Amino acid sequence: MSATGEGFPELGIYTELGRVGKALASPIRLRLLDILTDGERTVEELAADAHVNLKNTSSQLQILRAAQLVAGRRDGVRIHYRLASDDVAALLGVFHRFSRDNVAAVRTEVEMYFAEHADLTPLTAAELRSRLDDGSVLVIDVRPRHEYERGHIPGAISIPLGELREHLDALPTDxxxxxxxxxxxxxxxxxxxxxxxxxxxxxxxxxGGITSWIWSGGRLESA
Incomplete structure (x- = not known):
C-alpha cells in the first residue's frame, strides 16, 4: 500500500504510465521530441534547433531516453538521438491534435501565435497527399537546406525562406x-x-509542417 493509503491492484501499471506522462510534462522535452520527428540529430544539433543550452538539452534527453521515448547511437564521441519508434511520432500527433482541438487554453495560444496569418487556410497532411496525386500543386520546403537534405516530403523543392524573393520569378503562376x-x-x-x-x-x-506529414504516416525522401 502506498503512503497515501492507496493500493489498488493496478497501481504498478499506472505508476509506470505516470513515468511516461512525467517525461512528457516539459515544454523543452516536447520541443525536442517534435524536432526529432523528422530525423536523428546530435545533442549539439538539437540544442541549436531548440534554442536550449547544451547541458540542459543533454539532461532532458536522458529523461526521454529513460522513458524509452528516444534512443541513441554512438558515433565516435558523438551520440545521435532519434525517436524510439514510429509509435512515438503517432503519440505526439494525437497529443498535439487533442490538445489544440479540446483544450481552450492551448487553442487560444495557437490562434494568438498564428494571428498574423489568420487569413490563410492551411492544408492538412491528408489534403496535401491528395493534391500530390493529381499534380496540381508545387510543394516548397522553406526550411534550411541541410534539413531538406536530411528528409523532405516527396516531390518538394528546397527554397529556404530567406531565398524566397530571389526565386519568385521562377515560380509558376498556374x-x-x-x-x-x-x-x-x-x-x-x-x-x-x-x-x-x-x-x-x-x-x-x-x-503542422513536416511533423504533421510524418504523424499522418507520410514517408520522406532524402536529397
Whole structure:
C-alpha cells in the first residue's frame, strides 16, 4: 500500500504510465521530441534547433531516453538521438491534435501565435497527399537546406525562406504553391505563403509542417 493509503491492484501499471506522462510534462522535452520527428540529430544539433543550452538539452534527453521515448547511437564521441519508434511520432500527433482541438487554453495560444496569418487556410497532411496525386500543386520546403537534405516530403523543392524573393520569378503562376516548414508551430511556411500571395501566387501552407506529414504516416525522401 502506498503512503497515501492507496493500493489498488493496478497501481504498478499506472505508476509506470505516470513515468511516461512525467517525461512528457516539459515544454523543452516536447520541443525536442517534435524536432526529432523528422530525423536523428546530435545533442549539439538539437540544442541549436531548440534554442536550449547544451547541458540542459543533454539532461532532458536522458529523461526521454529513460522513458524509452528516444534512443541513441554512438558515433565516435558523438551520440545521435532519434525517436524510439514510429509509435512515438503517432503519440505526439494525437497529443498535439487533442490538445489544440479540446483544450481552450492551448487553442487560444495557437490562434494568438498564428494571428498574423489568420487569413490563410492551411492544408492538412491528408489534403496535401491528395493534391500530390493529381499534380496540381508545387510543394516548397522553406526550411534550411541541410534539413531538406536530411528528409523532405516527396516531390518538394528546397527554397529556404530567406531565398524566397530571389526565386519568385521562377515560380509558376498556374499551379498552387504549398509551403511547409519544420514543426506544428513553425511560422516560416505561413510567412512564405503570405509573401507568395503578395506576389500574386495562389498559395498556402501545410498545417503542422513536416511533423504533421510524418504523424499522418507520410514517408520522406532524402536529397
Amino acid at each position: 499551379r498552387r504553391i504549398i509551403a511547409y516548414c519544420q514543426g506544428p508551430y513553425c511560422v516560416a511556411s505561413p510567412t512564405a505563403a503570405s509573401e507568395l500571395a503578395v506576389a500574386q501566387r495562389d498559395s498556402t501552407y501545410v498545417d
